Amino acid sequence: MGTKKLGSVGRFGTRYGRKLKDKVLDIEKIQKSKHTCPHCKKKGGVKRVASGIWYCKKCNTKFTGKAYKPE
Numbered sequence: 001m002g003t004k005k006l007g008s009v010g011r012f013g014t015r016y017g018r019k020l021k022d023k024v025l026d027i028e029k030i031q032k033s034k035h036t037c038p039h040c041k042k043k044g045g046v047k048r049v050a051s052g053i054w055y056c057k058k059c060n061t062k063f064t065g066k067a068y069k070p071e
């Protein structure tokens with residue numbers, strides 16, 4: 001098994017278990033996916049600024065949410 005197919009989690013190397021890799025991959029998928037703003041309902045306008053902090057560029061609102069999901 002090469003590291004190419006692992007994508008962004010390849011950098012974690014082999015000392016991490018497969019389960020953790022899957023979990024990290026899931027989190028990164030969620031982080032990179034587009035989220036709908038709970039204020040203006042703009043789809044894909046929400047970006048994660050920090051853990052639990054989200055920003056909507058459409059309505060210029062910063063709000064708190066869950067660590068990996070805005071709602």
Ligand SMILES: [Zn+2]
Nearest residue numbers: 037040056059
């Ligand atoms: Zn918004």
